[in-house]
Amino acid sequence: MGIARRVIQQFQKPGIGYLALVCLTGAVLFLSGNRFSFLSFSNDQWVLLYAMVAAVQILDRYVFRLPPDGNVQSMDSSVYLAAIFVYGLDFSLCILLFSSCIALFHSQLAWWKHLFNFSIYSMMISGASVVFALLGGENGSIDNYHLHAYILTLIAYFCINALTFGLYLYLVHKGNLFEILRSFLSDALFAYLSTLLLSLVLVILIVSHRSFGLFLFLAIAMLLSHAFRQLFNMYDQLNEKANKDQRTGLFNHSYFEEKLEDYIKEYRERGTTFSLALLDLDDFKKYNDKFGHPRGDKLLGFFGALLKEACEPDQLFVARYGGEEFAIILPGFAQVQAKAFIDNLRKHVNDTHYEGVEVLPHGCLSFSAGIVEVGEMSYDKSQLVDLADRALYVAKAKGKNTVLLYGEQSSLPTSIEEEINEIEQHIRIFLSKDVYTFKHSKRVFSYAFEMADELRLSDEERRVLALGALIHDIGKLEIPRDILNKKSRLTIEEWEIVKKHVLWGKEFVLATGKYKELVPLVELHHERYDGKGYPHGLKGHEIPRLARMLCIIDSFDAMTTERPYQDTKTFEEALHELERCSGTQFDPALVQAFVPYIRHKTGSAIATARQQANG
Amino acid sequence: MVYDGIVIGLIIGLLRAGWHPGLVALSQIRIRGGWIFPALLAVQLLIFSIQDRVSFIGQYSGWMFMAVYIVGLYVLWLNRAEKGIWIIFIGVAMNFLVMLVNGGRMPVSLEAASAVLDPVYTQMLKDGVGAAKHYALDDSTRLSFLGDIIPIAPPYPRTQVISIGDVVMNIGIFLYLQSVMLKNKTRASFVESKSHKS
Numbered sequence: 001m002g003i004a005r006r007v008i009q010q011f012q013k014p015g016i017g018y019l020a021l022v023c024l025t026g027a028v029l030f031l032s033g034n035r036f037s038f039l040s041f042s043n044d045q046w047v048l049l050y051a052m053v054a055a056v057q058i059l060d061r062y063v064f065r066l067p068p069d070g071n072v073q074s075m076d077s078s079v080y081l082a083a084i085f086v087y088g089l090d091f092s093l094c095i096l097l098f099s100s101c102i103a104l105f106h107s108q109l110a111w112w113k114h115l116f117n118f119s120i121y122s123m124m125i126s127g128a129s130v131v132f133a134l135l136g137g138e139n140g141s142i143d144n145y146h147l148h149a150y151i152l153t154l155i156a157y158f159c160i161n162a163l164t165f166g167l168y169l170y171l172v173h174k175g176n177l178f179e180i181l182r183s184f185l186s187d188a189l190f191a192y193l194s195t196l197l198l199s200l201v202l203v204i205l206i207v208s209h210r211s212f213g214l215f216l217f218l219a220i221a222m223l224l225s226h227a228f229r230q231l232f233n234m235y236d237q238l239n240e241k242a243n244k245d246q247r248t249g250l251f252n253h254s255y256f257e258e259k260l261e262d263y264i265k266e267y268r269e270r271g272t273t274f275s276l277a278l279l280d281l282d283d284f285k286k287y288n289d290k291f292g293h294p295r296g297d298k299l300l301g302f303f304g305a306l307l308k309e310a311c312e313p314d315q316l317f318v319a320r321y322g323g324e325e326f327a328i329i330l331p332g333f334a335q336v337q338a339k340a341f342i343d344n345l346r347k348h349v350n351d352t353h354y355e356g357v358e359v360l361p362h363g364c365l366s367f368s369a370g371i372v373e374v375g376e377m378s379y380d381k382s383q384l385v386d387l388a389d390r391a392l393y394v395a396k397a398k399g400k401n402t403v404l405l406y407g408e409q410s411s412l413p414t415s416i417e418e419e420i421n422e423i424e425q426h427i428r429i430f431l432s433k434d435v436y437t438f439k440h441s442k443r444v445f446s447y448a449f450e451m452a453d454e455l456r457l458s459d460e461e462r463r464v465l466a467l468g469a470l471i472h473d474i475g476k477l478e479i480p481r482d483i484l485n486k487k488s489r490l491t492i493e494e495w496e497i498v499k500k501h502v503l504w505g506k507e508f509v510l511a512t513g514k515y516k517e518l519v520p521l522v523e524l525h526h527e528r529y530d531g532k533g534y535p536h537g538l539k540g541h542e543i544p545r546l547a548r549m550l551c552i553i554d555s556f557d558a559m560t561t562e563r564p565y566q567d568t569k570t571f572e573e574a575l576h577e578l579e580r581c582s583g584t585q586f587d588p589a590l591v592q593a594f595v596p597y598i599r600h601k602t603g604s605a606i607a608t609a610r611q612q613a614n615g
Numbered sequence: 616m617v618y619d620g621i622v623i624g625l626i627i628g629l630l631r632a633g634w635h636p637g638l639v640a641l642s643q644i645r646i647r648g649g650w651i652f653p654a655l656l657a658v659q660l661l662i663f664s665i666q667d668r669v670s671f672i673g674q675y676s677g678w679m680f681m682a683v684y685i686v687g688l689y690v691l692w693l694n695r696a697e698k699g700i701w702i703i704f705i706g707v708a709m710n711f712l713v714m715l716v717n718g719g720r721m722p723v724s725l726e727a728a729s730a731v732l733d734p735v736y737t738q739m740l741k742d743g744v745g746a747a748k749h750y751a752l753d754d755s756t757r758l759s760f761l762g763d764i765i766p767i768a769p770p771y772p773r774t775q776v777i778s779i780g781d782v783v784m785n786i787g788i789f790l791y792l793q794s795v796m797l798k799n800k801t802r803a804s805f806v807e808s809k810s811h812k813s
Contacts (some may be wrong), residue, residue: 043724046760051777
């Protein structure tokens with residue numbers, strides 16, 4: 001009973017159920033098309049079968065590797081198709097049966113994969129043969145008047161292959177079916193087309209010269225496969241050179257960025273987390289100054305090898321970020337695990353002796369590291385790197401040989417008041433240009449400050465939200481006064497200019513250098529939850545949470561303040577508006593937190609006003 | 616047919632490995648129970664030469680060849696860890712099997728033989744004379760698909776009729792020779808690249 005239930009549970013997994021379905025269909029199709037007719041083959045037919053099976057074996061061995069991913073394409077399909085065209089379904093299935101038996105012996109695949117392959121081939125061969133028969137194709141030599149039958153058969157064969165295999169990938173890897181099929185097409189279409197057309201060539205060769213024709217075909221296939229292999233190896237080598245850093249043997253900066261982008265994409269699509277660690281060798285400059293650059297380079301090489309060795313077992317991605325900085329991507333690591341790992345690595349590095357490290361302040365080889373886990377704060381790769389870099393910066397400031405998580409203790413002991421003052425100086429410039437924006441920024445700041453308590457944010461998030469709220473409209477500096485203070489409706493061109501203030505603001509913040517972590521709030525506070533906002537049209541959780549919060553506060557204040565291009569709403573109306581647009585423009589969860597906060601605030605304000613009036 | 620795999624394997628092996636390293640590698644071949652092979656060959660020749668004179672041996676020569684096969688299979692089994700030997704084993708076993716079920720002789724397809732071979736030989740087969748190891752395949756032959764049914768003809772330089780077991784065996788021999796002869800080459804190139812670096 002227990003076993004039966006477990007089996008049923010297994011089958012309820014979509015991948016396994018699908019496998020079983022395909023295998024069943026394949027087996028049924030095979031049995032209906034074959035009936036083991038080889039038992040009554042004549043000697044001649046046996047010889048032919050031997051030749052064909054041998055051909056499939058050779059073609060399976062001499063495959064084509066296709067750049068860029070090294071996907072393998074075998075031309076065995078051309079043999080099956082040629083067999084359908086010349087000898088019919090039954091014979092083709094015999095070839096498949098014998099070839100599969102041989103494959104079962106000499107390849108290392110799991111048995112169920114063999115069964116799956118066999119079934120898919122069986123489906124493809126049967127399907128193609130049915131199409132061929134329906135279109136009036138005759139076995140034997142190629143009939144020039146029925147070429148369409150051949151072409152459509154080839155298409156059917158390809159479609160069955162792409163669908164069955166694509167569906168499997170879709171069920172197992174949970175991708176987008178359309179995407180999978182498209183990548184299938186773009187990767188293998190040309191190789192597949194040539195395989196299919198070669199099947200027609202093979203038909204002609206077999207019909208006119210039988211085994212000698214087959215031999216010629218195989219010889220060409222083997223030579224081509226060899227040439228392709230050389231080409232692929234060359235491509236691989238060049239690729240390796242382009243992606244590797246020569247000094248350390250690690251990957252280089254540009255490949256790191258490429259990879260990081262891939263991981264972020266995967267995180268967005270499938271929610272697979274990862275952490276990013278930035279490492280910086282402590283006091284490398286001292287070592288370099290003391291022993292010279294050649295020795296320093298050697299140390300870098302040594303450190304690179306050390307990292308590689310430590311990270312290889314977990315299949316982490318290690319790159320030289322630049323100079324004496326290194327980057328590690330830890331797929332599947334939450335930040336706590338990542339910290340434990342990097343901290344272990346740090347101890348290991350401390351314990352590893354290298355010639356001359358006595359000159360370093362710690363008396364050993366050491367590094368500082370900043371770690372950040374991908375999350376809502378990090379909507380693109382440079383943002384993620386900035387966060388890790390910030391943590392690294394703090395780690396350095398805390399005396400080096402330290403590993404820190406971003407947000408753990410990221411603000412240096414400068415007080416937030418100082419920073420608030422500094423940013424206020426920046427926005428003071430609005431006093432003369434656009435006093436509305438100045439006041440608006442101050443009000444949004446105070447809402448944000450209180451909302452931070454409401455949302456129970458961490459110290460670092462509180463700081464980011466408050467400072468971001470204060471500076472969020474800084475880009476409006478670039479908008480001409482005429483547009484800012486225009487009383488009538490804006491034209492389309494003017495709107496485009498207004499919309500740009502988020503990008504100008506981002507540039508402004510980046511230029512000051514000190515407040516990189518505020519960039520998402522400045523850049524994204526006009527994104528909408530449903531993806532219809534600007535500047536990027538990000539959607540839902542692609543927008544960092546704090547930016548979503550700022551968007552609500554900003555809109556609420558815009559609605560309730562007198563503005564050149566809008567009517568004023570009362571608080572109550574504005575709250576209704578927020579609720580109405582919750583889920584489209586705004587994050588519903590955050591709206592739910594914001595509305596009671598405002599209600600409570602105004603309620604108590606009214607109450608105190610009454611008290612004062614009464615008292 | 617045994618020689619084809621050896622000859623082709625040697626030529627291609629020498630081309631791939633280079634003349635000198637190839638020969639060195641060949642000289643280093645070690646086969647477990649290797650002495651048995653020449654002994655088997657001697658026994659075969661002996662049976663062949665005296666079967667016409669000693670009637671007892673002539674009568675049972677087929678079965679004696681079977682015994683030779685079994686010993687040969689045993690030696691191959693001892694060496695099965697080497698690359699290719701396993702395939703030779705399968706090929707030989709296929710030939711052995713079809714001979715075993717057909718009274719110790721290899722059935723030869725007359726159609727295939729007459730297509731590519733000298734008619735004299737075909738006639739000999741039909742009359743059942745001369746060849747102790749072969750006989751003409753007919754309806755009573757069991758497992759005929761394992762018999763000598765594959766005609767080999769120009770453009771291949773030799774004309775023959777062979778069995779699928781022969782083909783498998785030759786593939787095994789070829790692969791074995793390749794792996795043996797290229798062993799040194801891979802090692803040499805490895806050493807070379809190392810010395811470059813240092």
